[in-house]
Amino acid sequence: MSLIINEVTDAVLEKGVHYLTSDYKDRNKDRMHKGIDLIGKGKSIDNVIAISSGKVITSKYSKTAGNYVEIEHANKYITRYLHMKDNSLKVKKGDYVSKGEILGTMGNTGNSRGAHLHFVVLNPNLVPVDPLPYLLGEKDFGETEEDYFKSFVKNVQKILGVKVDGIPGPSTLNKTITISSKTNNKHPLVLVLQNYLLYLGYDEVGIPDGIAGSRFTKAVKRFQLENACVSDGVITKKQKTWQKLLKLK
């Protein structure tokens, strides 16, 4: 099977496009490997990102899983990301990762035929469960709103090149740039903002794709309207939209 999964609200691929090449249901009986296979649109290779915040409990190579990462989440569920490219793992055991943080690059290591992300969700008894409802945001990993906000801030800080501590302040705000459909519309911040706006319930955003278009503008305008900013769809610090997004005065 080959199917594009729409409305992925909790992405595991950085560009946000998830092509399902093998389903949980038609997977082999091997429990260790039970999950789904994903690639980017047009068989593109993408970075693998954390679906939700949590603690890295495994980051290593195995003969079958290849280079893989396991994250334990707030609700004690575990996500597993297999077959990543050699020398691409960005996290180590013991690290705390934010939602959306890059774990490595999709690859073909271990028991794999062709580059793909094999994504597995395990319950606290280490029994695999269907990952799809998690990608679609129908189920979550117990991440609190506070956790999510912190992840958002960390992702913004990382992109802006300031200290990554998840606590917004003047140093973060001062580095922010204008984002709109006309300015920096393909900046890496766009994807982070799309995911955050979706989380806040601005469904106008649609599928996060890293490009600020008319849907993005529509969502920003409503956010601005509801947060006493000038509703022009342009995110700047001058007009205080960045302040509101970062919960600063």
Ligand SMILES: [Zn+2]
């Ligand atoms: Zn696979």
